[in-house]
Amino acid sequence: MANVRVAVRVRPLSKRETKEGGRIIVEVDGKVAKVRNLKVDSRPDGFGDSREKVMAFGFDYCYWSVNPEDPQYASQDVVFQDLGMEVLSGVAKGYNICLFAYGQTGSGKTYTMLGTPASVGLTPRICEGLFIREKDCASLPSSCRIKVSFLEIYNERVRDLLKQSGQKKPYTLRVREHPEMGPYVQGELLWSWRSETKLKPGKLS
Numbered sequence: 001m002a003n004v005r006v007a008v009r010v011r012p013l014s015k016r017e018t019k020e021g022g023r024i025i026v027e028v029d030g031k032v033a034k035v036r037n038l039k040v041d042s043r044p045d046g047f048g049d050s051r052e053k054v055m056a057f058g059f060d061y062c063y064w065s066v067n068p069e070d071p072q073y074a075s076q077d078v079v080f081q082d083l084g085m086e087v088l089s090g091v092a093k094g095y096n097i098c099l100f101a102y103g104q105t106g107s108g109k110t111y112t113m114l115g116t117p118a119s120v121g122l123t124p125r126i127c128e129g130l131f132i133r134e135k136d137c138a139s140l141p142s143s144c145r146i147k148v149s150f151l152e153i154y155n156e157r158v159r160d161l162l163k164q165s166g167q168k169k170p171y172t173l174r175v176r177e178h179p180e181m182g183p184y185v186q187g188e189l190l191w192s193w194r195s196e197t198k199l200k201p202g203k204l205s
């Protein structure tokens with residue numbers, strides 16, 4: 001089984017996009033997202049290829065989150081049940097897991113990863129799930145330790161999102177190569193929790 005999963009999520013048009021006459025050109029059909037090229041068929045001068053062009057792309061998960069009334073609407077909970085639960089079960093088995101949101105500005109990364117108080121996203125749900133799973137750890141023969149870091153890559157710069165305001169540590173971090181362990185982010189904050197001491201998450205380094 002592949003150890004990388006790729007999901008795509010279609011968000012609703014913003015007020016500005018609607019006002020400017022924007023249209024959704026993506027359709028979701030099971031695990032396939034189809035993108036219709038409107039540029040070719042809407043040229044007023046009639047030049048170019050007027051045939052509708054549809055490109056289809058396959059993913060592990062395709063989420064249609066445009067209209068909550070739609071039967072195929074994918075809520076924050078649906079996304080969590082697929083992706084978040086897989087993260088939690090991997091963590092419980094001792095795997096290192098990376099959850100990576102990629103997309104152009106305004107595409108919905110923050111909404112999916114963090115959400116809003118009324119519509120909680122993936123990372124708060126996963127963090128809550130980690131501590132609910134304390135029971136699972138208790139049944140294991142050895143103790144367990146969970147480490148979490150939270151980074152943003154923007155304009156080729158790595159920023160530490162666990163840095164609290166007031167801390168002197170710089171936001172921008174350096175990516176370095178360890179001779180044995182491979183690439184790593186130097187100086188990132190890691191929040192750690194140990195099952196045997198029942199510590200609340202706290203800063204380690």
Ligand SMILES: Nc1ncnc2c1ncn2[C@@H]1O[C@H](COP(=O)(O)OP(=O)(O)OP(=O)(O)O)[C@@H](O)[C@H]1O
Nearest residue numbers: 010011012065103104105106107108109110111112
């Ligand atoms: N699935 C969704 N359902 C409803 N609204 C959404 C959804 N995804 C995104 N939005 C809305 O679209 C807008 C842009 O989303 P968001 O801020 O998450 O984008 P972003 O990719 O994080 O942007 P940036 O890279 O600029 O920070 C926000 O107003 C957000 O509430």
